[in-house]
Amino acid sequence: MNQPNSQPASELMLRETASQTAGPYAHIGLALAAAGIPTRDEEIWNEMAKPDAQGEHIDVVGTVIDGNGDLVRDAFVEAWQADANGDYQPDYDLSKPFNNFGRTVTTFDHGSEWSLKTVKPGGVAHPGGKMMAPHINLSVFARGINIHLQTRLYFEDETEANRECPVLSRIESDNRRQTLIAKREESEGIVRYRFDIRLQGQGETVFFDF
């Protein structure tokens, strides 16, 4: 029953500012080198792990593919992951050997692949009590994406942990679960995980709401 002058609780909150696409030129604001403009002394970029970071050093690479199967060459991707011990240390500091946060882009160069230099994350506890399998949270922004898409990258060689992961288990379709598993490659002693993000259609990547 609404009393006079009573408001639903939702109206006592401010409304979140609405999202808009990052547009075709996001790189000039968020990835200066990729836009071909001078960089500042410190940029937030894709070297999350320096050589002295603790843990297994890996490269993570991938493409972003649209509903026609074409490469998206103007995507901006943000990564957030635990360190090798499964901890999140929010403090971003370029003097540290490892930062949990990174940014990368796709352009017309480098085969339109994004890439991150990082370490393999440790497992993180789920509030339900179980451990989540090692994963990297990725957010995808681009022209044509009205509100960023949030996904998770898991590792194909973590079969056991992936099977037990309470978040992966929430995805009913096994075929869809597979879209979150990065494939391991090794060349010249560098371990690389490949994770192609399919925005739409065949093999569409799972995106989360949280």
Next chain:
Amino acid sequence: MTHDNKRYVERDRNWHPPAYAPGYKTSVARSPQQALVSMQMPTASELTGPDFTHLRMGLHDNDLLLNFTHGEGLPQGERIMLFGRVMDQFGKPVPHTLVEMWQANAGGRYRHKNDKYLAPLDPHFGGVGRCLTDDQGFYRFRTIKPGPYPWPNDMNSWRPAHIHVSVTGPSISTRLITQMYFEGDPLIPLCPIVHTLKDPLAVETMMGRLDMAHSRPMDCLAYRFDVVVRGELQTFFENQ
């Protein structure tokens, strides 16, 4: 570090633009067709996020009038201050959070190698800024008011003057990229990207408003743009 008693107010995805908005043609092939998978129980992975207090900023990182001059001269266009407060849905200021922005110059041209619009670049204007909010959640930039520009969507589509604004907030759950428009611009109601929003009140959240009180006489006008990020909730009871 436990985050189990923290939540963020759920995003209203009918308020935000949908992924598929056919009037904005690029969204047609870049929108997922499957439903988003909801995490009823967000984890430390979603409840935490980067803190940029220790990112070293340059002296003019938030001053677009000076950060591309090469010591030679000022950019052309309307000198404006853009400032506002970042707060959450409960009105709580969000201090020390990273605000980034980018924009075209006074003629609507971006300093990006892919922008081939015939309006010229301004040799003294780059179009990129960043700053941290202060203790009260306020951010400020000095810049040039950007011009509208044409883009290949409909036969004759023009973006209203706008500044892209990116806010981190306390967690990756609050992360937001939006665009600020200038109140009263007659191009706003014609724009297919603005039209991705169904609710006119949602469009209002993106308006920068002329603020004479904060304008500097004989120097620059001010526009105020407050940004609201998702509200942080503490849960009252633990599980069981």
